[in-house]
Amino acid sequence: MDLSSVIGILLAFGLILGSILTAEGSQISAFINYPSLMVVVGGAMAASMICFPLKSMLGAPMVMKTVFLNKIPDVRTLIEQIVSLSETARRDGLLALESRLEEIDNLFVQTGIQMAVDGTRPEVIEQILRNDMNAVAQRHKDGRGILEQMGRFAPAFGMIGTLMGLIIMLGNMSDPSSIGAGMAVALITTLYGAIVSNAVFLPAAEKLAFINKQELMNMEIVIRGIMAIQSGENPRVIEQQLFAYLPPKSRVEKEAA
Amino acid sequence: MDLSSVIGILLAFGLILGSILTAEGSQISAFINYPSLMVVVGGAMAASMICFPLKSMLGAPMVMKTVFLNKIPDVRTLIEQIVSLSETARRDGLLALESRLEEIDNLFVQTGIQMAVDGTRPEVIEQILRNDMNAVAQRHKDGRGILEQMGRFAPAFGMIGTLMGLIIMLGNMSDPSSIGAGMAVALITTLYGAIVSNAVFLPAAEKLAFINKQELMNMEIVIRGIMAIQSGENPRVIEQQLFAYLPPKSRVEKEAA
Amino acid sequence: MDLSSVIGILLAFGLILGSILTAEGSQISAFINYPSLMVVVGGAMAASMICFPLKSMLGAPMVMKTVFLNKIPDVRTLIEQIVSLSETARRDGLLALESRLEEIDNLFVQTGIQMAVDGTRPEVIEQILRNDMNAVAQRHKDGRGILEQMGRFAPAFGMIGTLMGLIIMLGNMSDPSSIGAGMAVALITTLYGAIVSNAVFLPAAEKLAFINKQELMNMEIVIRGIMAIQSGENPRVIEQQLFAYLPPKSRVEKEAA
Amino acid sequence: MDLSSVIGILLAFGLILGSILTAEGSQISAFINYPSLMVVVGGAMAASMICFPLKSMLGAPMVMKTVFLNKIPDVRTLIEQIVSLSETARRDGLLALESRLEEIDNLFVQTGIQMAVDGTRPEVIEQILRNDMNAVAQRHKDGRGILEQMGRFAPAFGMIGTLMGLIIMLGNMSDPSSIGAGMAVALITTLYGAIVSNAVFLPAAEKLAFINKQELMNMEIVIRGIMAIQSGENPRVIEQQLFAYLPPKSRVEKEAA
């Protein structure tokens, strides 16, 4: 499990909090304003709800979980398993793979091998696996869409809140001493919008794109591997072809292993 | 019917209204200015009218209706209907589908089946169905274009209105006490532009894109299904191929059903 | 002739003028500043002249005319004409089309039919017609490029003018009462830039893109139609294929007709 | 030689200078600040040097020369030359072209004809000519990249300079009368950045893109022409195919000629 995103978000908020606490003449209470938080987060959520169906919106917490707790199977392990399966198929025939189905914990590999064992036609296997791959890509794209819209609308509603605050302040200028305070409150909404967008949603959307790319590469490797297994390809050639997806450095490590 | 967009827009305006009503020293009347509304909404509409022919502009309310009251046929039901039709065709021949034409309420499926029954050549059927699909995509794209232009020109005219307000205010600075009020009025136009754009038009354009994607996927499934029915494909294989368009989770649900 | 663009531009300037005239304490003279107009429009034109050859720049008024007075041939009429031509060709042979050449007022259709009558090879006909189509697309793209650059540089020169105004004003602050007036004059340039860009050039560029899309679709229909006529395709099939380019609703209208 | 870019840049700077000279209370000296110029132009150059290898940076003046003094061969003349060459080849054989090599001043045409005369295989000729074409496209793209980065970094360093000026000014507020002057100086850097970017680099980048497009079309015509000459195509058909690259209007001019 990669903790980079968790560390990153803690670090970002820690830095912001730390610089408020250590700044001279600064009070943490001056930075807390619930109505501003409502306008920014609530407004961004409302705008996103207009963009997407309820079902996608309800899946958003799941998307955040994927971003922070993603567990992508290791490519090397995946390739080694496929090569091992291809050896069995080469030695004992495709049907022999049935006995090894249980040990496969990757659902995508399992589906592919099952179809190969069932004697499904190669082009049907490939189409079904590619459709699965596209469905995963689509799901990630939808999830990323929500995060990006949140990251786009949060600063917009931050600006809307600040404009409202300024209009209220400008209508009450009889007491000049209150101008500073009114302006400070107005600016908090812009600050919230900038933080929520830049320290949460925009980076999370980027991470999801990264995870998606990784996962699609894994699925591509699986598809190539399963097609090769079914066509009775030599396990050494399969290994060579699949390891070519890894950066040369990783391949050297493998050969050293 | 998905109410997400309706809830979202109500929530967005509710939040804005609520935060005005609860803010200290704020009066709702300070936020109402009809000339500003005219400049922002009228200006954005005028600019959009330059962009598109009158016919497309008049279709804009229809587009908004699609965004808020969309009823996309359920993918699962669609696939099940196609599989059921393929069973009839397999068992009793393509002509037997004629008797089932009436029960199909999806016009696109109906057109396809009708052509299959009429013995139209497969490539002609596919071309006509794909042209229909492109026409739908084009219509959505035009509609989305209007929403996007409105969302783009609304803040621009908001800024134009604010600049006009500032110029008027700066020309009447003899009475310093009125500066605040003049500035407040000037800012309202920018506020309106930001709200209209971020709480209505930009999210609505995103929703239309989402609906479009969904509808095109449905049409793609129908085309694949009808081509498979005509070529006399095995209903089980058709089912397997079409369900592969759904995310794996939905497929499991189906098998459980 | 579609008047949408003409109405739109009148509406946009009407709104701006109206809101200036009705605003309290506002004078129309405060919004007229010829040097500012020079900097914005002249600057945007100068920058565009750097971007494009003189010949393209001189064609810009022609492009504006296309935007405001476009006359795109009706798709339905076009298709009906092609179908009618295909009937003649089917009945009396390709050469019989020669007698009908005169009644065709669309130059593109005429060129295609002429080549078919002359017995030009199908692939040569298609290549020449596609080249024509690309030339039209290219000409529109060039025209659109000029409008887009004008729309991009106008606000930039608006900002340049405002910065110059501010620097002059800040250098003459001995008389505080003149600050407001100086600032107002400085802001006019930004206002001009925003209006010129958002109420003229950017929407006009969008309209040109729309017109281009329409015209290319018409040309695509003509190419498909002429290729089908030459290959001796059944007029009913040609009709079916070409009408598939229209949205289903229009097709129903046709069948009702 | 097209002087549009030269006129454009003179016009842009003339307008800016003119509006400074004619503005009331304005002094040209208030707009001259060498350190600001250093920060903007020097900073943009430094940032561009990070982006590109030294060799490309040293080629930048050459790129500017291309923008302002471009001499693209006329398409019509080019096509006429190719058609004339094809007539020779058709009448006297490919080898007869050798005697005409000297009269060809376009290096690209010469290379192609030379290879045709040498009996190089068609696919090798095409590959080599396309590689040349790609090399030209790449060189233009690199040159354009530098202009675009200059146009992007100039306003950024303008803002950096203004921020530095503001920080200095804000640290010396004991004498309020100097605030205006300090602010004016700070703004000059932003002004320089905006002018340098919008009146020089961004339009120059656009022009280079335009020139590139033109030159690539010419090369495409040459490639098509040479391949047709080598395959012994009829000169009339070659003429018809190549003139199809021109807009219909130009073709009519040709026929009238």
Added chain:
Amino acid sequence: MDLSSVIGILLAFGLILGSILTAEGSQISAFINYPSLMVVVGGAMAASMICFPLKSMLGAPMVMKTVFLNKIPDVRTLIEQIVSLSETARRDGLLALESRLEEIDNLFVQTGIQMAVDGTRPEVIEQILRNDMNAVAQRHKDGRGILEQMGRFAPAFGMIGTLMGLIIMLGNMSDPSSIGAGMAVALITTLYGAIVSNAVFLPAAEKLAFINKQELMNMEIVIRGIMAIQSGENPRVIEQQLFAYLPPKSRVEKEAA
């Protein structure tokens, strides 16, 4: 080794430093603020850590090293080596290349030649080499992604820091004389964000893209060369084809050599 990036970054910081030191009334100490540096650089790093896995983030210093100390093999030398290898293969057979493997220092060429010597099937060689090429492209893209995110989040956190500074300042307006100083401190964060982004990360990301393009072209040349060697192509034709990747000018230099 190309020092352009090193010179560029020194020049950028030198200019900024120089203009601070030479400005009247300016003190270098007024521009140093460690908490601001923490918010900008730390914040941008934290946001980037959310975007990418830890492993990629740890590779970032390596990416910076590539940007500033890149050593791309010279294209000309590369082509000459491939041509020389093709001569050996043509004269003495593919196996004779084994004895020359040691003299090849480019790992990518070596891998390809080794596979050719081993008699690996051409399509497998090509696939493996292309996979290697894609892996390099991917690694560069990831590295570039980090630089771009740093360049995007640095100004965002600069703005966040300035907003925090303004809110603190506005809450302490009892002493008007301190407003200037507070504002100056607040602006420093924006200044840092602009400098870090425009003088380091954004140009470095561009440079990486440039290096990537160069390296991929080299790899493309190697792949074409090795495929041609294996198919026993004539060394003169290989030379002609590979040199076509160079701009014509470089080719002339070569012929002159």
